[in-house]
Amino acid sequence: MDIIFKIIAIGLITCVATLIVRPVRADFAIIISIVGGLIIIFLIINYLTGIFDIINQILGISGINSGLYTVLLKIIGIGYLIEFTASICADTGNSSLGDKVLLGGKIIIMVMALPIITTILDIIMELLP
Amino acid sequence: MDVDIIFKIAAIGILTAIIGQVLKQTGKDEISTLATLAGLIIVLIMVLNLIADLFTSLKTIFNF
Numbered sequence: 001m002d003i004i005f006k007i008i009a010i011g012l013i014t015c016v017a018t019l020i021v022r023p024v025r026a027d028f029a030i031i032i033s034i035v036g037g038l039i040i041i042f043l044i045i046n047y048l049t050g051i052f053d054i055i056n057q058i059l060g061i062s063g064i065n066s067g068l069y070t071v072l073l074k075i076i077g078i079g080y081l082i083e084f085t086a087s088i089c090a091d092t093g094n095s096s097l098g099d100k101v102l103l104g105g106k107i108i109i110m111v112m113a114l115p116i117i118t119t120i121l122d123i124i125m126e127l128l129p
Numbered sequence: 130m131d132v133d134i135i136f137k138i139a140a141i142g143i144l145t146a147i148i149g150q151v152l153k154q155t156g157k158d159e160i161s162t163l164a165t166l167a168g169l170i171i172v173l174i175m176v177l178n179l180i181a182d183l184f185t186s187l188k189t190i191f192n193f
Contacts, residue, residue, distance in 0.1 A: 006131070013132055017139045027169070028142035031176055032135055038179045039131060045186050052190065070192060077191030 007040050030092050037084070068116055075109050082106075134179070138172050145169070 014036025018029040052073065059069050082105030089098030145168025152161035187193075 010132055010135075014135055017135050021139050021142045024146040025142040028138065028172065031172055032138050032142075035135055035138060035176055035179060038183055039134070041183060042186070045190065048190055073191050074193060077187055077193060081187065 003043060007043060010036055010039055010043075030088075033091060034088055037088075041084075068119070071112055071116060075112055078105055078109055078112070134175065138175065141168050141172055 014033060017032050017036075021032060022029040056066075056069065059066065082101055086098035086102045086105075089095065089101060145165050148168075149161040149165045152158075152164060
């Protein structure tokens with residue numbers, strides 16, 4: 001349970017470090033904030049694996065074919081990566097670039113989600129008389 | 130892996146800035162720009178290693 005204190009500590013330390021370095025070297029401040037975010041993510045990454053294993057078991061029991069689950073996992077991963085880069089772009093000041101990255105991510109997620117939509121339509125077609 | 134890398138990068142940043150100023154005072158301007166560039170490249174390499182680790186671990190988790 002002490003992981004939450006570690007995360008808070010790293011967040012505060014990164015903020016203070018960026019404040020210290022900003023007047024001396026502006027570009028290092030952005031790099032330090034990126035590294036702080038990365039460290040926090042590394043701390044929580046093994047919790048993620050636990051969550052996804054449990055979801056996998058639940059889905060296994062419920063009988064939904066695992067193809068949907070892997071696509072869903074990929075979409076979550078892409079969504080997270082895109083948000084990570086877009087927020088860094090916004091941090092460095094070029095938010096228009098962040099929006100373009102978001103747009104690209106949405107389109108890729110849409111492309112990956114199409115097979116799910118087609119399977120749902122097939123299921124509905126079977127239900128109809 | 131934890132907090133020390135943040136302090137390392139902050140230290141490198143401050144050091145390169147000081148070295149750049151000192152070199153500039155003694156009149157060697159080109160060397161000072163080179164020194165600041167070298168500091169920047171060292172930090173970028175460290176950050177690249179971290180990002181590479183992030184991508185590999187994300188790949189294994191979200192089984193891309």
